Amino acid sequence: MTRKKQGIQPAIVLIEPQLAENIGACARAMLNFGYSDLRLVNPRDGWPQPHAKTLSAGALDHFTPEVFDSFDAAVEDLHFILATTARTREMTKPIYSPHSASEKASEYKNLEQKTGYIFGCERTGLRNEEIAKCQGIITIETNADFSSMNLAQAVLLIIYQHFLAHKDEDLETSLFMGLKALEDNKYPTRKDLNTFVERLIEELDERHFFRTQEIKPIMERNIHNIFANYDLTDQELRTLHGIVSALTGKKGRKKAP
């Protein structure tokens, strides 16, 4: 299902990953955004790794990474590959941020061509020979004094930007599902809102809230402003009416038992 939704997925290629935790966390992060094309090149502790499965929180029940024995084999079907590295090298290469990389990846995707994001091993990163084979570098801008990111977290940031740049293809997202919950919460007409505010002002006036007649129009405007700015729902407006009634003792209720 995820492949269908995302169209052509990016591949995430981990070169010689050392820690099962990171492979699992990476798989989880990928599936969070609907991706499942994970490729492992010579994982240090072999494959499969039960611990990685545990750390994937179920993601590795949904898909199985492909394991390769060389960088070249892992990337051979890809069209646009980017090396993730924080370091500057002695090579001249285009440098992308996660955001600009995702935009460039779109150009390939529009041609039905596949992008791969390549990550080196936790301790030493990518080798110069590997970087040289990539079309560009992705650098995640970080705090210069504490720049070393966790591998799975770096993967997450990059695929999230990719997801953001590509998600609009199929807008049946959970975000908008969430807003449906709001549908039952109707908003009052401006007339209903005005009725409330006028009522409030009247009650205040009865209680000598407005010190002078000069200041009254300004205060009234401020009170209108307070309640107008906010998208009160019908239900909330009823609550406010109830609050005013209670505070003014006009509709005091029996004490709760």
Place this chain on the structure above:
Amino acid sequence: MTRKKQGIQPAIVLIEPQLAENIGACARAMLNFGYSDLRLVNPRDGWPQPHAKTLSAGALDHFTPEVFDSFDAAVEDLHFILATTARTREMTKPIYSPHSASEKASEYKNLEQKTGYIFGCERTGLRNEEIAKCQGIITIETNADFSSMNLAQAVLLIIYQHFLAHKDEDLETSLFMGLKALEDNKYPTRKDLNTFVERLIEELDERHFFRTQEIKPIMERNIHNIFANYDLTDQELRTLHGIVSALTGKKGRKKAP
């Protein structure tokens, strides 16, 4: 150094975090982007936790999280707080993406006011009472079929968007010029807002507003929600205090001539 670089930092507030790993990974992710205002509310296994330190890859040698015994205490000095939750609730609240949240946070930052991103515990997330006290919800749009994100990864995505939105601080863009008009309109701290809402609830309780003890917590939550959602200014909050005083006859003023 990071504080200077980032100006006013966002606070990351973890409510009852369960796993030391997540606290450590969260600290590491924060410091990767120069942030160090980490607040823990009742961490399940107490504090400090040696395992969290290990997992922070050195970040927790650079800063120490503050530990609080309640939600209210942890957020009281903050001005704009957002609840991170994937779930739809029975409350009407503004919904932000990490990106739109970071832009809204900029408005506060330009007034030298502080944003807090609030995260619930790994298993159950935030409580409705806690969400009600936030000015909005952040939802990270994910794969609807596999939406549960790791806590530290959710923190990372949100602070990374915050970082991206704020790193060019020195670029005093015309966008922000428009907001200067707001400069006199400071926003209240969450403590000040809370004081108002608690006062209102007390007045209502005295007047038997809550019909039953069962319904009281739900009504209280709704009242918190009404006032938390809206960006009340300091001045507006003073006006609301004045309104309550007038309506309850506690500080009645002389009738305007």
